[in-house]
Amino acid sequence: MKGEIVVETRGLSMHFGGVVAVDQVDFNLRENELRCLIGPNGAGKSTFFKCLTGQLKPTFGDVVIRDLNVNRAHSHEIAGLGVGIKTQVPNVFEGLSVQENIWLAARRFHPAARARSLVEETLDRVRLTDIRREVVNELSHGQRQWVELGMVISAEPWLVLLDEPAAGMTHDEVLLTAELIREINKTASLIVVEHDMQFIRMIADKVTVFHRGAILIEDTMDVVAADPTVREVYLGHRKK
Amino acid sequence: MNRARENSWLILIGIVGAIFLIGAPQVLELFTIINLTTAIAMALLALSLGLVWGFGGILCFGQSTFFGIGAYAYVVAAINFGGTSWAVVVAILVAAAFAAVLGYFMFYGRVSDVYLGVITLTVSLIFYNLMRRTSGPEYKIGDALLGGFNGINAPPLNVPGNASWILFPEDVFYVAMAALIIGYFGCVWLVRSHFGRVAVAIRENELRAELVGYDVRLQKLLLFAVGGGIAGTAGVLFANGVGRVTPDVFNLYNAALIIIWVIVGGRGTLIGPVLGAFGLFYLISSLGQQTSINNNLVLGVILVVFVLLVPKGIVPTVIDLWDRKRGRRGQFRRHGRRQRRRGSRTAETRHEG
Incomplete structure (x- = not known):
């Protein structure tokens, strides 16, 4: 595997009242890795992302960035560590x-x-x-x-967190964005939350699939795309 | 507005200010000069809100609090010290420190914009009611009796370090006008600095500023304290212009008036609030000499007219009109599209022909 772990979550949970948006997620990102987070609507990707960036304070569990526990850190403090953050809505x-x-x-x-x-x-x-x-x-x-x-x-930044960087872009713009992201990856580790499967194919290295607030599967794009559970989750629960 | 044009306007403002500073006492009567000192104090107060609200996006409804605290602190300190040299410093610092403490609770407590307005106004009204109830001989700070709603007589400024050399009203005018000019250019420098540009960024998008790595709470707190310090300075000048400080500095009328100056003059500019304060101050004092129309009615009409018809305020509207009159040429230059300029100009002439 690649270098040391730069982002780690341990048993990360986020509850909104009775709703469990993120449920005990253990997640690792290694140095210079480009990781895509995918999942259907309401899978908890964005909530997870907000916990990483300090916009939400996790209910349980820990977020560790380079051996530093940032659970209670404010967004500007996380950014101050050298983390670049792009939100879902520009x-x-x-x-x-x-x-x-x-x-x-x-x-x-x-x-x-x-x-x-x-x-x-x-x-x-x-x-x-x-x-x-x-x-x-x-x-x-x-x-x-x-x-x-x-x-x-x-x-x-040495770590870049992007929430839907290609949303609402034309096809040409998406291509350029994919190119840019690969370029960023030369000097930084990346986590990209994305919906657009085609876009993910362009950039993805390793993919983490979220479903109902938990990690469903974590593997290369080809394996993930071939996985029957992932297909079922994405296409809806069809009984054959 | 591009930087070069802005600079030439600043030079013009500087020259007009300097001429006014030197010339006014030569041609105007003493009574007018004393009155002008008060107007200048108001202009400086408007400037402080123009900075905090127009650039920092912090709608402080109680800028009069820091103004009043500055005025009271000055008078109390001057009476106790037996001179005004340090009283001025104390007044500015006390006003800024109070703004910092109040700001700490509001910004670090993440109070939303609307409640920020409510809290600041309430604090001003609390001071108003508090100071009105200090009429007995037991209410004193050191040697200074607070005097309830009659207020306290303000000792006039003296030459720094020489308490027996008291300034004449003309001299106080020079000090006030110099303070306004320094305050104005200080604010211009501040909004062009890194700190000021971050303040504007926070006004535009607080979350983004935070994600870029700026501590929004601290930035706002510092700006608010600077605004408080300038308002406190205005309070010192006001005490000198009027010769007396009463609890009325904290009242609702004053609190609202400052907002109106800034709205009329124009948010997002620094000269706007200054001109707004001067203009309305003179309008109100000339209205005060007649009895057919009620002052407050006129002021209310002005506010409504501006909010509905000139929402940006005078100065930004004039700049917009100026830009439109100069037409596309200026606009393209501003956007730096040199190549398209010739094409668009021919298109324009064809259109005119």
């Missing part, structure tokens, strides 16, 4: 320009001069140089997603 600074958005992310961890060159570099990588002065809320959905991806990579 969260951008609406009224600000593309470059200001990216600058704010780059400047958080880098001195002024380095931040400026990182902005140039990032704009290039996410192909937004032409519209760098546009205000973000006037852009298309796909472009806004890229602004957010740009913010994530401009901080030069």
Whole structure:
């Protein structure tokens, strides 16, 4: 296997009143791994993701990032460890320009001069140089997603957590996003929560399938796709 | 607005401010100058809310709290110290520290925007009622009797370090105007700094700011404290302009008035609130000389008209109109699309022809 474990959850559970959204999940991510989390609606992927990013505090269990228990950590503290986070709904600074958005992310961890060159570099990588002065809320959905991806990579994180990075994108945009994600993977470990099976085929290394708040299966895409239980979960409970 | 144009406006504002600073006492009567000092204090107060609300997105309904605390702290400290040199410093620090403490509970307690408005207003009204009930001889801080709703006489400013060299009202005007100019350019510097840009980012999207790694609570707390300090400075100037501090500084009327200044002048700009405060201050004082229309009625109408028709406020609306008048040329330059400019210009002329 690859390097040491960088993200680990032990018996992670998240309850909302009587609803158990995530049920005792043990999960490991190793260094430089690219892991996809998939599962039908309501499987607990996003809740699990929010527990990892500090947006939700788990009811039971532990989240450990590089030997550091981050159960009670705030989102900004987790980001401060060098973790890049992209949420499901694009969260951008609406009224600000593309470059200001990216600058704010780059400047958080880098001195002024380095931040400026990182902005140039990032704009290039996410192909937004032409519209760098546009205000973000006037852009298309796909472009806004890229602004957010740009913010994530401009901080030069070693761990990247992406929630549905390809949602609402055109086919061409999806291809470019897949390429970008593989590129990010050269320098960082990744967890990608995704719905789109085709997109996952493009990037996936190892896939974790969530179902009813627990891990159903964890293997390569080919094995997962061939698994009868996964098919049943995705296509609905059909009795043959 | 691009940076170059913004800079040329700032230079203009600086020049106008400097001319006003030097020229006003030469041409205006003493009474007007004293009145102006009060107006300047109000403008500085509006500036503080313009910073906190317009840039930080924190709708503080009780900016008058820090203003009043600054004024009271100044007077009490000046009476006890027997001079105003340190009283000014104490007043600013006490106002900023109170804002920091109040801000700590609100921001670290994750109080939502609406309740933040309610809490800040309530705190101001608590001070109003508290200070009104301090009329007996037993209510004193050191040598300073708080004086209930009659308030306390404010000792005039003296030259720093020399308590017997008391400033004349003209001199106090110079100090006030200088404080406003320094405060204004200080705020301009602040909103252009990393700290200020993060404050704007938080206003735009708090969750994103947090996920990028900024401690939203701390950032808001610091901005709020800076706003409190500026409001406290305004309180010191107000005490000097009026010569007296009464519990009325904390009342509902004042609390609402500050919001109206900022709405009328324009949020998201710094000069807007300053102009809004000056304009409405003079409107109200000229209305005060007649009896046919009620002051508050006029103020209410102005607020309604602005909220409905000019929701951005005067300054941003003027900037928008200016941009539209200058047409596409300015717009394309702003977006940096050099190549398309020629094409679009010919299209435009064809359209006109």
